[in-house]
Amino acid sequence: MKLIVPISGGKDSQATLLYCIEKYGVENLIAVFCDTKWEHEITYKHLDYLVKKTGIEYHILSSETFDGFLDLCKRKKRFPSSQVGFCTTELKIIPMIDFVLSLEDNVIIFQGIRKDESRKRSQMTEQCRYFKFYFEPYLSNEMIVSQFNENPPTTHKQKLKLQKAVDRLAKGKNDEKFHTYRKKDIIEWCSKYADDIQRPFIDATADEVIYYSLNRQFEINKLYFMGTTRVGCFPCKNATHPEMKIIIEKFPETLEKLKSGEKYVGSTFFAPDYIPKRYHTGFDPKSQKTICKIEDVVRYISDKNVQLSMLNELEMDRGCQSVYAICE
Numbered sequence: 001m002k003l004i005v006p007i008s009g010g011k012d013s014q015a016t017l018l019y020c021i022e023k024y025g026v027e028n029l030i031a032v033f034c035d036t037k038w039e040h041e042i043t044y045k046h047l048d049y050l051v052k053k054t055g056i057e058y059h060i061l062s063s064e065t066f067d068g069f070l071d072l073c074k075r076k077k078r079f080p081s082s083q084v085g086f087c088t089t090e091l092k093i094i095p096m097i098d099f100v101l102s103l104e105d106n107v108i109i110f111q112g113i114r115k116d117e118s119r120k121r122s123q124m125t126e127q128c129r130y131f132k133f134y135f136e137p138y139l140s141n142e143m144i145v146s147q148f149n150e151n152p153p154t155t156h157k158q159k160l161k162l163q164k165a166v167d168r169l170a171k172g173k174n175d176e177k178f179h180t181y182r183k184k185d186i187i188e189w190c191s192k193y194a195d196d197i198q199r200p201f202i203d204a205t206a207d208e209v210i211y212y213s214l215n216r217q218f219e220i221n222k223l224y225f226m227g228t229t230r231v232g233c234f235p236c237k238n239a240t241h242p243e244m245k246i247i248i249e250k251f252p253e254t255l256e257k258l259k260s261g262e263k264y265v266g267s268t269f270f271a272p273d274y275i276p277k278r279y280h281t282g283f284d285p286k287s288q289k290t291i292c293k294i295e296d297v298v299r300y301i302s303d304k305n306v307q308l309s310m311l312n313e314l315e316m317d318r319g320c321q322s323v324y325a326i327c328e
């Protein structure tokens, strides 16, 4: 039996790692990190600190096809977007699946997922199977209709999606979708081994996981003290305006990384609808539409975010730069 803890350098996976060490003993655990080569240097340093201090067996997993995030985007000729999320699949999911299959043993994977992180995660359970969606659908027309029954569609796009699902169901088509990567290997692997998932902090709050580490004399990633709320690719394709505001104000080297990344890939990091069109200075001859370069995003956010500046001043007054008020 292999007990695996995927770590990201963030607070949730760190608390999960410490919990597992206390419960099972460090000698019985393996920590893994999926390296996108697009993380902040602070995160890489924090991972080193965590691995050295715990003494855990540690594996860094990376894509065998792509040399990290920028190489992936260069070869796809675009950056990922909230609609087209190939980065997670290529740089995290595939390396992790390959690793699990290579173990040829029963596994329990301990995930640092919490329900209050997002609506999607709020539906997750404390126990699950790692290869669940090879055996049951992750999406079907019935599921789409049921989701929209709970939260009625608000945008034109959502209404079209619902109508399409209803029309397909009327024709007797449920269009079930399953995961497919290495499907044959996985089905064979699962006939011999168990693929359990446990999420010990599923019902915990952000504060609880932070103090789980602090109370055990483990530092948390310093990025949290600089105003960030999550750790991972820096920035993530899903970075919000407040997250970009923090990058603009506190991480000039990351802005430079984004500018040179856009040149290297030959595309813009953010989709055109990330900021209003009047701020766009780029033009895509293929689509004949304007696009927003990173400089445009900086200009828009700097013009717009007076409120965020005020928030930062309030935080400064409180003496803590973290949204979690960790210093207090």
Ligand code: SF4
Pocket (backbone or CB within 6 Å): 036, 080, 085, 087, 088, 091, 092, 232, 233, 235, 236, 237, 238
């Ligand atoms: S953290 Fe964001 S950018 Fe990185 S792999 Fe995940 S979705 Fe993609």
